[in-house]
Amino acid sequence: MLTIYKHDGVICAEGGLERNGKVVRTIYSFIVDGIVVDTGPKNLQTELVPFYESLSLNKVVLTHSHEDHSGNCPWFAEEMKLPVFVHSKGVEICAQHTPYPKYRQNTWGTREAFHALPLGSTISSNHYTWEVIYTPGHADDHIALFNKERGMMFSGDLYVDPHTRIAMDTESIPVIIQSLKKLLTYDFQSMFCAHSGYHANGKVQIKRKIDYLENLYEKVEKLYNEGGSVQEIKERLFPKKYGMIQLSNGEWDTLHIVSSIIDDIEIRKSLQKK
Numbered sequence: 001m002l003t004i005y006k007h008d009g010v011i012c013a014e015g016g017l018e019r020n021g022k023v024v025r026t027i028y029s030f031i032v033d034g035i036v037v038d039t040g041p042k043n044l045q046t047e048l049v050p051f052y053e054s055l056s057l058n059k060v061v062l063t064h065s066h067e068d069h070s071g072n073c074p075w076f077a078e079e080m081k082l083p084v085f086v087h088s089k090g091v092e093i094c095a096q097h098t099p100y101p102k103y104r105q106n107t108w109g110t111r112e113a114f115h116a117l118p119l120g121s122t123i124s125s126n127h128y129t130w131e132v133i134y135t136p137g138h139a140d141d142h143i144a145l146f147n148k149e150r151g152m153m154f155s156g157d158l159y160v161d162p163h164t165r166i167a168m169d170t171e172s173i174p175v176i177i178q179s180l181k182k183l184l185t186y187d188f189q190s191m192f193c194a195h196s197g198y199h200a201n202g203k204v205q206i207k208r209k210i211d212y213l214e215n216l217y218e219k220v221e222k223l224y225n226e227g228g229s230v231q232e233i234k235e236r237l238f239p240k241k242y243g244m245i246q247l248s249n250g251e252w253d254t255l256h257i258v259s260s261i262i263d264d265i266e267i268r269k270s271l272q273k274k
Helices: 041-053 073-080 088-094 104-108 173-183 200-226 230-237 243-247 254-273
Strands: 003-008 010-017 022-032 035-037 059-061 084-086 120-125 129-134 143-145 151-156 190-193 197-199
Touching: 003 200, 010 041, 010 190, 010 197, 022 190, 041 073, 041 104, 073 084, 084 088, 151 200, 173 200, 173 254, 190 200, 200 230, 200 254, 230 254
Parallel strands: 035 059, 059 084, 151 190
Antiparallel strands: 003 010, 010 022, 022 035, 120 129, 129 143, 143 151, 190 197
């Protein structure tokens, strides 16, 4: 399923991951001033290709290399002969064939290997220069794209939802907080999130998420200082059993939220002792 519309001059291609006839996850590909920001997953290629072919495009920029963002990059590279750019930490990942678990291949499709170029500090579109902002936490190769003239931010998977309730084992809540705070230092209004789409009041949404995560950090720290284990804190703060935990064999789990915060607490303690 694919829906196309515009916000602030940005073409938004909204795709839906369906289960039992119901959309359970949305994913976006954005087109602005000749640039494709994220290409969507391979399993949407049939719908996306005619759409892409109708546009005048000159390059692809990935907010990170995850397969739901890079799934159609091989098509762009081979059929459209367009350069694909990603953070330098993602270049090697893009060169690998399906570097992710089977359940994710079943979910988003099988992403083939492709050649990607490393992003610099800026990248140009037809009429604008975009600042590349390194924003790790969700992925080591994650970036955001900012245009000062248009007051516009592409946030990839950094925002997604104001209330994080489950995380990947590679994610770090404290690092995400720092990356979100970095975005707040930029002057933007509209934000384009790869999973929740267009937000006219982007900075307000970012602040909401920071407030939630910092409050969560405080709760974890209090319970941990009282002697709670990672498992005990998880059960206290996140009693819901998400199906994704079992489906992903634990790659996604509420446990990772708690453990990443506790890891940060221990690092802070060790630094204070020095």
